Amino acid sequence: MTTTNATEASAAxxxxxxxxxxxxxxxxxxxxxxFGDLFTDDGxxxxxxxxxxxxxxxxxxxxxxxxxxYKGTRVVGDPIDVKPLGPGAVALITQGGVIEAGQSDLSDAxxxxxxxxxxxxxxxxRLAVYHNCPRD
Numbered sequence: 747m748t749t750t751n752a753t754e755a756s757a758a759x760x761x762x763x764x765x766x767x768x769x770x771x772x773x774x775x776x777x778x779x780x781f782g783d784l785f786t787d788d789g790x791x792x793x794x795x796x797x798x799x800x801x802x803x804x805x806x807x808x809x810x811x812x813x814x815x816y817k818g819t820r821v822v823g824d825p826i827d828v829k830p831l832g833p834g835a836v837a838l839i840t841q842g843g844v845i846e847a848g849q850s851d852l853s854d855a856x857x858x859x860x861x862x863x864x865x866x867x868x869x870x871x872r873l874a875v876y877h878n879c880p881r882d
Contacts, residue, residue, distance in 0.1 A: 762828060762838060763825055766824065774820055776817070781805065785804055785872055786873065787801050818847030821842065835863065835874075837864075839859065841860075844856050858878040860877065863875040863876075
């Protein structure tokens with residue numbers, strides 16, 4: 747591998763690993779626009795009992811959530827595995843969850859594992875699919 751290829755691969759890995767941090771930051775700011783911008787135009791958000799498709803639908807869901815159910819919460823998450831799927835596509839596995847308002851730690855009941863399918867769209871890694879389920 748040439749130095750240029752190694753540098754490009756390292757930059758791509760850093761950009762991929764930064765996506766969960768961008769989600770944490772969007773959540774901390776309760777910024778539904780920034781949260782929605784993590785997704786491709788036709789991205790999919792799947793949570794237990796929930797299916798949202800498209801950036802606009804995801805953004806609207808999160809705006810409602812930040813004003814209601816998720817008000818005062820914060821989210822944590824860390825990558826635990828990355829699997830290349832092909833040029834410009836990876837699967838990322840994370841572990842984390844939503845910390846309820848007034849709490850300092852993630853409860854076992856709220857802990858999740860998540861699958862992220864990330865695609866490179868015009869030099870920006872975005873979510874094509876995000877799905878989570880209870881960790882235990």
